[in-house]
Amino acid sequence: MVFFYPKGRREKAMKKILSGNEAIARGAYEAGVSFAAAYPGTPSTEILETISREYQAIHSEWTPNEKVALEVAVGASYAGARALAIMKHVGVNVAADPLMTLPYTLVRGGIVLISADDPELFSSQNEQDNRHYARFAKIAMLEPSSSQEAKDFTKEAFRVSEEYGTPVMVRTTTRISHSMGIVELGEAEERKDPSLERHPAEWVMLPANARRRHPVIEDRVVALKKLANTIPMNRVEMSERGLGIISSGVAYQYAKEAFPKASFLKLGMPYPFPDEMVREFASQVKELWVVEELDPFMEEMVKALGISCHGKDRIPMCGELNPDIIRAAISGEPVLKPVPAALPGRPPSMCPGCPHRSMLYALRRNKCFIAGDIGCYTLGFLPPLDAIDTCLCMGAGINHAHGMSKVFGPGREKLAAVIGDSTFYHSGITGLLNLAYNRGAAVIVILDNRTTAMTGSQNHPGTGVTIGGDKTTSLDLEGLVKALGIEWVRTINPYGVKNARAVVKEALEYDGPAVIISKAPCVLLKTRAVPGTPLAVDHDKCTGCKVCISIGCPALEFKDEKAHINDVCVGCSVCAELCPAGAIGGDV
């Protein structure tokens, strides 16, 4: 939330309502962080956006992907500065390679990874529980349950990181990242001066060095376990002893709401697990429950201590929780699942005038298999376009098409893949390199809308502008594609839909890898290439053939056997070009 406080007033407001994401940004600022890097991804995106907008003392940058984000943050940390890497849950998969070896190396400046998970899949391709990464990498993990804790724990994460020489993961979920609450603001700590040091034995992970570093990790986990048993963010709230609940994150708030009189063991630091605290708490309550979203992460550790408890025997593993689900589960009632009202829905769709629409239409009309990727264009999956056939993870589409082309052999099937510009820079380049190297035969369409639209229009290496709005080098996409070894490359304007269809046809006939760059700015950008004024249908000419309706534009309606254009039309003219009766135009 941007506040327009009169000058001088803002500094005095020491209590502010912040989202979890804004609170993490504030925590980084108060912790004296020098460097923050991220690749966008819901629900994490606003953290770096807030840092860049409000805390310019911190250098912030969008990186092409999450692996880069973590590695540049590690560089800053090796130089002695406090550094932050931010990503959504699936981003940690991309950054998993550096993450797994990072704990072997020596920490200088505190290094913190924010993982924003998405129970309920509000905006993700899976519902993975990233708390497992903390145990997998053997690093400390903190889990805030409110905006205040989001700020406090971010600061604490840096202290723990430096004191114990460990990377620390702060794990949020959509409800924590996007909910708002009151936060007490504090002063910023002084930033640490960077200095160049060499620590080859601790930073060069050759087998001989890594072998010596592994026991360091194991000892550190023991030390962190001791910390977990004493750190104030792990606390017992003793009340009635009939029901004892171990919980963390937003699930703690839901459980408190449902059972305010129960006793609680509230874990702000659930990994390494505070065994002694848990044993002590379990011995004092009659019935023990572990309340957590997604996997039985804490529950399994409780059971490993030989303590019996309830948890996922009653509480759902899938989706997010709420106070009602927890109340029903613990009191033994059937778990509530409200039936959605039988009302007309408002599903997401591509915007009117979106440049992806005509390109997807051109591919569909050429009857190709369309391997897809992640971005706004994935919505092309929906009818009537029905033009996306796969979506696994970022960067996968090109590789699906290649794998298929190799098993089918030349000329048997028409194979295509679509990928957004941001996704191409994220993890599409290596796939295209493989396609060229291993001579796959597929048509790859790069949907270059000059932004990362899906997550709210972030800049990327193709836009020539940084997160702070500064001009920087702008990538030559066609040159890059050629340099990867692709000989057949065309850049087209997708709004010319008939031409797009013809170019796709030509590319499909080419025996080898072909790339079409479909270049037109997102309609939500100021640079958009549409007039912004609605077209209209001449109803004397309209034959009711529904060709225009088949592109699935929200501006087109069909009633009384005729097409109609409503006021959300921005005049991209794709429907006008397709209309066989010439019934659509600017001044009808």
Added chain:
Amino acid sequence: MNVLMTGVGGQGIILASDVLSEVMMRHGCDVKKSEIHGMAQRGGSVMSHVRFSDHVFSPLIPYGSCDILLSFEELETARYMPYLNGSTRIIINRFRLSPPTVIAGKETYPDITPLLREKTNNVHLVDGSALAMELGNPRGVNVVLLGTLSTLLEPAETLWIETISDMLPAKIRAANIEGFKRGAQLNVQ
């Protein structure tokens, strides 16, 4: 106190719930609010939970615990029935945005008031959108409806106006304060 705000993307619901939260914090309450954004887009369903009291745990309103439902769009009011109870006060802005299936002629726009009256008699329709239009500020419907809502809550008008002044850019401040005051005159008692 649990206030649910519902409507469609582009109606300024997030800003309205931000203002409500800020007012309640300045009034001395603990406040939490929750909404989902991400794939939110123009015309999509939007819902915001705002909770305030001495201490708030869950950012989500438990089912059956909504005290006031302030709905910016008619159909959207009926999407959140599990949150209502017999004494929930429902304020509906008279405004309809047809969903895609209605536009395509596959479904009709439902009449939702009988549905709601099954739960509670406290259903009030107000002409917020028409008033905002009349004031020459159609985008200010969110602040008009906040004005209406304010008559059901403790904080004084001065606190609301001071908060709105602090949170809105100078350019649109005066028009929104006017909208707020006029909205407060819409009758929902």
